[in-house]
Amino acid sequence: MAPPGAFGDDAITVPIRTRRPPPSESAWTRTMRAMPIGWRIFLIVLLNACGILVFGLLIWRGSADITSSWTDLSRIRAYDRLLVEVDTESGRLQSLIHRYFNRPTPEVLAEIVRRQDELLSRLTTTRVAEPDIAQELASVAEITKRFLAGFDALREVNGRIRTAYEDEFLKAATDMAGLYAIIDSATDNNKSLIWPALGKSRESFSQTLVEVNAYYLSHAPESLKAAREHLATIERTIPVMVDLSEATLQRQALARLVPRATSLRLALEKLAASFDQQTRFLGAAIDGNQGAMAAAIDRLSTRIRGREAAAQGQFDAALLSVNQRFLIVGILFLGISVLMSWAIARTIRQPLKELGGSMRAIVEGDYERIVRGVGARDEIGDMARSVEVFRDNVIARRRAELEREAQERRWRGILETSPIGISIVSADGGHRLYANHKFETLFGLGEERSGIRRYFHENFAAASDAVRLSDAVQRYGLVSGWEVRMRRAGGQTWWCLMEVRPIEFDGRPAHIFWHYDVTDRRRAEDDLRAAKEAAEAALAELRDAQESLVEAEKLAAIGGLVAGVAHEVNNPVGISLTVASTLERRCEAFEAELESGQLRRSRLTEFLVGAKEAASQLVANLSRAGELVQSFKQVAVDRTHADRRSFDLKDSTEQILASLKPTLKKTRHGMTCEIEPGIVMDSYPGPYGQVVTNLFMNALMHAFADGQEGQIRIDGRRRGDQVELIFSDDGVGMDEEAQRRAFEPFFTTKRGKGGTGLGLHIVYNIVHHRLGGRIVLDSAPGRGTTFRITLPIVTPVGDEEELQMIDTGLVAAPRPRLDAHVR
Incomplete structure (x- = not known):
């Protein structure tokens, strides 16, 4: 029901306006208010422009001094940055050169060449105005050139090292390996007298190769020493092997082995000498020049830092002079500007304050207060006249509100007489703000009990339904078609269809609920269920x-x-x-x-x-x-048993037919089986036997008329990774209706004569689902019936529970289409 006072009438009194004369204004104020506000603001802007012009002149004069000092300081700092870059790049080049000669790679060489070109280009292209700095910088460039020339000399030494290793040492080692192989092949057995010396010499040769390779890669003195010792062992064992040699081929190979061992030692000594020369070059040409470069850079850095300190002092003095001039002129201009701005702003602020007071009075309902300044010729006067019009509009709007309240009372009367239960619930607390008469009837609330349940969730039979509805309203804002069980005041429950929409009620957010009694419809649904x-x-x-x-x-x-x-x-x-x-x-x-x-x-x-x-x-x-x-x-x-195993298709089929032959003796029919031999199936022989048995019994029961002679035939042949089985008879055949329903469960043409209608249905399920194949029916009246079955040699693995349902015939087979199974 509606809250008290919700439909009451509020009266409003429209005041009679009486104007009082405005207070007197000073001559300055009258003069300023005779001018538009824009002109007054322009005076302030003009004053500020004059100050800005003065500041501009000061800035122009000061910027010239600061720019000159800053240019000198920047040039000196650029020299310092150049020295830092040269020092850094020379250090990087030194590291790369050492890295290259320890492990030469094309990538490292390319990086060295790129960095030395950049360093020389930077030194030769830099222009220096100071003669003393230019002279020192030229000295650094000369040291850098000597540093890079040393790298080229080291590359030549490195080339000699590579030549000594690859062209001399490895060639001699290859010849010696071949000679050792010849000696080994000329030795008949390991009991020969030469065999111990040969084994020792060959082992020392292998160790020599290992140590020389290690020395070539790591420059380790230990590897060089070990290689020399192993070479000495080889030279000592050669004369022993010559004395113990038994065959001419052995003596010839040993004679050639002596000069090869000498060549190997000379190549090793040449390699060691080249590495020593490379080490001396690295210390003198690279490390020594880099140290000289660092000393020259230190001397030049000390001189540049002195120049930088002097330039910094000049820059700071110029900056201090400019700041002092700015401070004096700024204080003078700020005083004049503030005083002028305050005087002009007062001609704007005071009328605006009076105008603001008039607007607050209108908002508070004081319509008798006179709006001042309506006669002024500036923009504030225009605003005062607009406020006067606004006051008149407020009075007119109040009259419109009275009319709207009357309209609301009429709408609430419509709600009270609505045949639908309607309630309005606040959005913030869930309080019921309004309920019509139909709502009270639906929930069994009398006039004296309408205020007992003030929360909307108290009418639900289950509190969880109220929570779900509240969540849905909060999430989506509106709810449609919500059916829930409600409870009347007497405890009876009933089914309610609810619709919820967001509204604004008495200036607050709320939700309107429509309630429909659908108990009879739900009862009918329960009966249907x-x-x-x-x-x-x-x-x-x-x-x-x-x-x-x-x-x-x-x-x-x-x-x-x-x-x-x-x-x-x-x-x-x-x-x-x-x-x-x-x-x-x-x-x-x-x-x-x-x-x-x-x-x-x-x-x-x-x-x-x-x-x-x-x-x-x-x-x-x-x-x-x-x-x-x-x-x-x-x-x-x-x-x-429906176990899976491998079986011969021909043997299994003949065994099944052998068990079925006794049934033929009571008839005049014959049976022929021609299956290609050697077909081994990986499948389920039990379900396959059930398929053959059901097709055989189906032919005996349905294919032939009483007393008719007939022939049943089974043919089988392999087609790739599949087998095609053709089960045919020359009986009476089927019409289109029988073909269409042949695989349906419980369909039989011998109802009451022993037929259950499940035989072909089970066949279809086993072939399609258990054996992973397909079956096609071809028949015509008077032309017999043919079942074409295609089975995979290896049956796919299926779900065991589903396969058990297939074996029992509980999986429904789809109705075959005539165009797919009948020709």
Whole structure:
């Protein structure tokens, strides 16, 4: 319900304006107010411009002095920076040169050449005005050239080192390695007298190569010393090997080995001498010139720092003189400017203050206060006249507010009579600010109880629903189609459809709620939901029944298998039993003749021939029975276990058909199986056997009319990594309706004659989902039926739970399209 006073009327009194004469103003004020404010501001600007002109002249004069001093100081500092750069670059060049001669690479050489060109270019292109500094700088440039010339000389020494190592030492080492190989090949066995000396000499040769390589790379004196010792060992062992040599080839190779060892020692000594020369050059030409350069740079830096201190003193004196002139003129100009600005600003500030007081009076509701300055000719006078107009407008707006309040009362009357429950809740605290009569009726609130539940969440049956609704309102600002259970004052619950929108109520943010009673609709939805659950329960029962039928069909197949086993095994076992009983009688007669002493040789021979023939028949028939039992056992194991294994397609199919042949003896039909031999499948033989059995039984039951002769045929051949199986009969065929529904569960044309309608449905599921293949049906009335099955040689791995559902036929097969399965 509406809060007290929400619909009350507020009266307003429009005052009668009475003007009082304005107070007297000074002559200065009247003169200034006769001028526009822009002209007064222009006077201040003009005064400031004169001051700026004076400051400009001072700045121009001072900047010339400061610029001259700063130019001298900058030039001296530039010399100092140049020296620092030269010192730094020379140090970097020294480090790069040492790095290059320790480990020469094209990249380091390119960096040295680039930096020496830049350093020389910087020294030769720098222009110096002071003669003494120019002379010292020329001395630094000359030292730098000697420093770089030393690097070129070192490069020549480095070239000689590389030549001594690659062209002399490595060549001699290569020849010696070949000679050692010749000597080794000329030695017959390791028991030869030359063998110890040869092994020692060859080992010293290998160590010499290792140490020389180490010396070439690291310049280590230890490596040079070790290499010399190993060379001495080689030279000592050569005469020993000459004395112990046994073959001419050995002596010839040893004779050539002596000068090669000498060449190797000379190359090593030349390499050592070149490295010593390189070290001396590095110390004298590089490090010595770099030290001289550093000393020259230090002398020049000391002179430049003295010049820099003098230039800095001149610059500081010029700057101090300019600052003093600026301070004197600034203080004088600031006093004049402040005094003039204050006098002009007073002619603006005082009228504005009076005008501000008039505006505050209007805001506070004092409409009788006269607006002063309306007669002035400046901009403030224009503002005063505008405030006067504003006061008139405020009075008119107050009248409009009274009319708006009356309009609000009319709208609230409409809300009170609305057939929809409406409430208004504050956005900051959740207090209910307003509720119409329909809201009170929906929630069972009487006139005396309408204020009991002042918070909107107290009407919810569950507090969590109120929290969720509040979060949604805070997040999105509005809510549509929210259905929630509410509670009346008496405790009864009912379903409410709510709509929430943000509004402004009495100048504060709030939300308006629309409440619709949808209890009857929700009751109808509950009834519909119960009906849906009942239907789902019926569907579950139907699936259980389907699973039971599938199991029954599997048991029937196993029963047929058992009957076939009994029939096939019965013949050889019966024959064996007859032969055994006959042999038993002959043995009894033979025993009687033997006991009577009337046994003749011819009778003994006859008995032995008969016994041997009986034994042969027993072995043949019992072996046949064993083969049949083993074949039926494998089929039964595969049928009852869905394990994956490798199996021969032809053998497995023939075993399955062997178990099904007894059913053909009751008919006039024939069966042919022609499958390409050597096809080994990595698949599931049990489900595959179920496919063959179901197709065979389907053909027997549906393909032929009563008494009709027919032929069932299975053909199989390999197609790449797949196998194509064709199961066909020359029976009555199918019409289009039967083809379209052939793979649907529970569809059969022999309802009441033993058909369950699950055979082909199970075949479709096993082929497509268990074996990873596809099956296509081709049939026409009077032309027979053909099933074309394509299976992968290696069946893809699938989900075990899904495969179990496929084996039981619980996975629904899609309805085949006629254009995809029927030609």
